[in-house]
Amino acid sequence: MTNQVPDSLPEQLPSPPAPQTAITETNVESGTGRRGCSGCAWLLAGGLGCLALLLIPIVILMLAGTITINGLISNVRDIFNPPVVITASVVLERIQGMSQLTSVRYNYSSVVTSEREMPELLQLLYGNKQVMIAVGHVNAGIDLSQLTALNIAIDGSTLIVQLPAPALQDCFLNDQESYIMSQETGIFAEELPNLTTDARRYALEQFRDNAIAEGILNEANLRAQTIISDLLKATEGDRVVQVLITQPDPNTPLPETCEG
Numbered sequence: 001m002t003n004q005v006p007d008s009l010p011e012q013l014p015s016p017p018a019p020q021t022a023i024t025e026t027n028v029e030s031g032t033g034r035r036g037c038s039g040c041a042w043l044l045a046g047g048l049g050c051l052a053l054l055l056i057p058i059v060i061l062m063l064a065g066t067i068t069i070n071g072l073i074s075n076v077r078d079i080f081n082p083p084v085v086i087t088a089s090v091v092l093e094r095i096q097g098m099s100q101l102t103s104v105r106y107n108y109s110s111v112v113t114s115e116r117e118m119p120e121l122l123q124l125l126y127g128n129k130q131v132m133i134a135v136g137h138v139n140a141g142i143d144l145s146q147l148t149a150l151n152i153a154i155d156g157s158t159l160i161v162q163l164p165a166p167a168l169q170d171c172f173l174n175d176q177e178s179y180i181m182s183q184e185t186g187i188f189a190e191e192l193p194n195l196t197t198d199a200r201r202y203a204l205e206q207f208r209d210n211a212i213a214e215g216i217l218n219e220a221n222l223r224a225q226t227i228i229s230d231l232l233k234a235t236e237g238d239r240v241v242q243v244l245i246t247q248p249d250p251n252t253p254l255p256e257t258c259e260g
Contacts, residue, residue: 036172044086099145101167103223106216107137111181112199116189125247128192129184134203135177137216140220158240159232165246166220171208171258173200205260217248 115129123129128248146164153160185191222245229243 002089010128014106016115033239048050048236050160064216081129098145099143100141101144101168101224101227102139102169103139103227104141104216105139105216106207106211108210109133109135110203112206114195114199114202121217123186125186126189127184127186128189128195129182130195130199131183131195132199132201132203133179133181134173135179136173136207137173138171140211140216141165142166142220142224143170157238159236160242160244161228161232162244163221163224163228163246165249165252165253166217166247167252168208168216168255168258169212170255171204173207178203201260208254208258210260221245 110133112132113129115131116123116127118127142164144164147161151162151164153162154166180196225243225245229241232241234244
């Protein structure tokens with residue numbers, strides 16, 4: 001019997017996937033899932049271990065009575081509420097030696113009137129008038145830097161000190177207490193920009209001249225003599241102290257604040 005070969009072969013069916021490959025993939029996926037869970041467990045265990053390490057010393061201190069719950073809460077509160085710290089940078093700009101002994105001060109107040117010299121009728125039209133209340137003082141004393149070894153002598157048990165001549169130290173106009181009480185300007189008059197400045201200068205000159213005329217330098221001499229004498233007597237013990245004064249020199253230059 002002769003076998004007949006068909007004209008065409010039937011289409012080849014696709015081979016089914018190998019079951020071993022599917023099992024392998026499943027095993028890999030299962031293995032991955034187990035490793036993830038294991039990592040989380042180790043992480044949680046590590047965190048609990050660190051927390052235990054922090055809590056064990058605190059529990060031991062509480063049992064020993066070294067720390068209380070209130071103290072622990074206070075310490076935790078301080079961590080989140082730190083104190084305010086204030087700092088500053090201080091720079092020393094200059095060291096100024098003070099050798100002046102101010103022994104007397106004359107305080108003054110004055111009413112300074114500044115106005116144009118013209119008839120009253122013209123004052124209403126072209127005049128300027130200002131009334132200023134000026135308050136200030138004049139200081140006087142001696143300059144201790146002029147006191148040298150030549151001014152000091154010892155005669156037996158007596159210490160003799162010759163003081164330098166007294167002088168004006170400064171003339172001061174108090175801006176906080178000085179003020180313009182009134183000011184009038186004529187209808188057609190222009191304001192004088194230097195009216196207040198001239199009034200201040202005039203007030204200082206009046207304070208200076210009055211202080212000199214009233215004997216501020218002689219007063220400074222006598223007070224300096226008393227101050228230095230008392231100081232030396234307190235330090236020299238049983239030694240006799242004699243402090244001599246020097247009369248004011250009229251040619252002594254005025255300090256800048258007293259020049260006017």
